[in-house]
Amino acid sequence: MYNKNLVRENGKFYTLDLNSKERRLWDPYRSKLCAGLANGLQSLPIKEGDSVLYLGCAEGYTCSFVSDLVGVQGIVYGVDISPYSMQKFVLLSKERANLVPVLWDANKLDKYELLEGVKVDVIVQDVAQKNQVEILTKNARQFLEKNKHFILSLKTSSIAQKSAKEIIEEETRKLEKDFEILERKRLEPFEKKHILIVGSPR
Amino acid sequence: MEKELFLEKTVEEIKRELSNPDQRIIALCRITEKLPKNINELFEALRVVTDTVYPTLEKEVGIEDYCRICLALQETNNEKVLQIINSGVSVKLEKREKEFVKGLAESILGLITLNKDIEKEAYHLAEKSYPNFCFVAGTNIACKMLVISGSMSRLSQMPSSTIQLLGAEKALFKSIRTGSKKTPRYGLLFNHSLLINKDKKEKGRLSRFLAGKIAIAIKADISGIDMRDELKKNIEKKINGTLN
Numbered sequence: 001m002y003n004k005n006l007v008r009e010n011g012k013f014y015t016l017d018l019n020s021k022e023r024r025l026w027d028p029y030r031s032k033l034c035a036g037l038a039n040g041l042q043s044l045p046i047k048e049g050d051s052v053l054y055l056g057c058a059e060g061y062t063c064s065f066v067s068d069l070v071g072v073q074g075i076v077y078g079v080d081i082s083p084y085s086m087q088k089f090v091l092l093s094k095e096r097a098n099l100v101p102v103l104w105d106a107n108k109l110d111k112y113e114l115l116e117g118v119k120v121d122v123i124v125q126d127v128a129q130k131n132q133v134e135i136l137t138k139n140a141r142q143f144l145e146k147n148k149h150f151i152l153s154l155k156t157s158s159i160a161q162k163s164a165k166e167i168i169e170e171e172t173r174k175l176e177k178d179f180e181i182l183e184r185k186r187l188e189p190f191e192k193k194h195i196l197i198v199g200s201p202r
Numbered sequence: 203m204e205k206e207l208f209l210e211k212t213v214e215e216i217k218r219e220l221s222n223p224d225q226r227i228i229a230l231c232r233i234t235e236k237l238p239k240n241i242n243e244l245f246e247a248l249r250v251v252t253d254t255v256y257p258t259l260e261k262e263v264g265i266e267d268y269c270r271i272c273l274a275l276q277e278t279n280n281e282k283v284l285q286i287i288n289s290g291v292s293v294k295l296e297k298r299e300k301e302f303v304k305g306l307a308e309s310i311l312g313l314i315t316l317n318k319d320i321e322k323e324a325y326h327l328a329e330k331s332y333p334n335f336c337f338v339a340g341t342n343i344a345c346k347m348l349v350i351s352g353s354m355s356r357l358s359q360m361p362s363s364t365i366q367l368l369g370a371e372k373a374l375f376k377s378i379r380t381g382s383k384k385t386p387r388y389g390l391l392f393n394h395s396l397l398i399n400k401d402k403k404e405k406g407r408l409s410r411f412l413a414g415k416i417a418i419a420i421k422a423d424i425s426g427i428d429m430r431d432e433l434k435k436n437i438e439k440k441i442n443g444t445l446n
């Protein structure tokens with residue numbers, strides 16, 4: 001999918017900065033979404049003007065590029081549970097008008113009053129939790145309508161004594177109950193033990 | 203604008219969460235657990251040079267005294283040191299080596315002081331924030347319980363039987379793994395001042411009792427109530443009871 005704020009050159013990815021419109025290099029070793037693109041992910045469902053719910057935004061490295069992708073007409077709600085990360089994310093959101101900070105547990109977003117009634121075009125999730133599929137399902141039910149998309153970074157090592165392959169298959173089966181899966185992408189060599197999954201609610 | 207509402211709420215919540223001292227107490231305690239190892243390594247480095255000057259001295263005095271003696275070098279009136287120096291086998295250092303030894307000994311003493319300061323800071327934070335808990339468990343044990351559990355809120359959800367065994371996780375897992383009937387009866391509480399010099403049976407009983415009181419103290423701290431007088435009376439009663 002095409003996004004006019006995304007530039008690919010010599011195998012490297014850049015976004016056009018939200019404020020200055022200058023190129024910013026996106027590091028696949030620091031961002032799983034970029035690692036997915038570097039490995040040939042075809043379906044990047046983030047368009048200009050989109051609203052995005054980003055679960056597990058941390059200090060906002062990837063979020064800042066998503067903020068470039070959606071541009072000034074778009075909006076990115078960055079959710080993280082850590083007050084230490086959120087402190088830095090708040091600073092970032094002061095520089096970027098389309099970033100909205102939310103210090104909260106992604107397991108309990110239905111209790112966040114300000115988000116009541118909000119619908120988004122894309123959910124990006126990177127929380128590294130054991131119940132990652134459950135978290136996505138819950139939030140998709142509330143925030144995502146049909147024909148909209150999610151991008152899930154699935155950690156394949158959080159559950160002990162199973163091979164990565166078994167975990168991926170098992171989690172995929174769980175996902176397929178509520179979602180249609182469009183694409184899966186391994187993230188090696190940039191990120192170990194993670195896979196990127198793009199899909200849509202059924 | 204809508205964003206302003208989110209920003210306001212988030213900033214407010216960050217402030218509230220960051221005012222929670224748990225992570226700071228835990229981080230400080232972790233440093234004080236690690237620093238002694240570094241100090242010992244530096245002490246080893248010091249002794250590479252000073253061992254031949256003061257053979258066997260490390261068996262006579264602790265690290266701090268050893269370093270102080272090194273700082274004074276020959277100008278000491280400590281009898282043991284004089285005995286060693288005058289034994290005829292003690293090597294004399296060159297001027298350059300003396301400077302090196304002084305610098306290192308100073309740094310080691312500095313680190314020992316620093317470690318005490320860090321511990322003081324952690325204890326101060328803990329006592330200020332959780333007076334009931336520190337009063338019943340002892341600040342040292344209270345801090346260690348915080349480190350193991352990760353936060354006061356997690357501690358507050360533990361039943362007292364779990365609190366009683368905090369610090370005995372290894373022994374507990376071993377007894378489960380081997381199916382042994384010898385389950386541990388106390389973890390950190392083994393070192394509680396009330397358990398010192400008590401026989402085994404008393405230790406078990408008292409640690410169960412203390413764990414119960416600690417659970418109450420933790421809940422009181424979370425609700426911001428000062429129960430120290432009442433807890434003190436309870437504990438005194440129990441001690442006097444067991445003495446009879």
Ligand SMILES: C[S@@+](CC[C@H](N)C(=O)[O-])C[C@H]1O[C@@H](n2cnc3c(N)ncnc32)[C@H](O)[C@@H]1O
Pocket residue numbers: 030031032055056057058059060061062063079080081082085104105106107126127128129
């Ligand atoms: C691997 S990091 C995300 C990095 C980020 N996506 C990036 O690429 O810049 C995972 C984040 O998820 C957050 N997290 C973990 N559990 C969470 C939860 N239940 N709700 C919200 N955030 C959570 C952690 O605080 C951490 O910042």
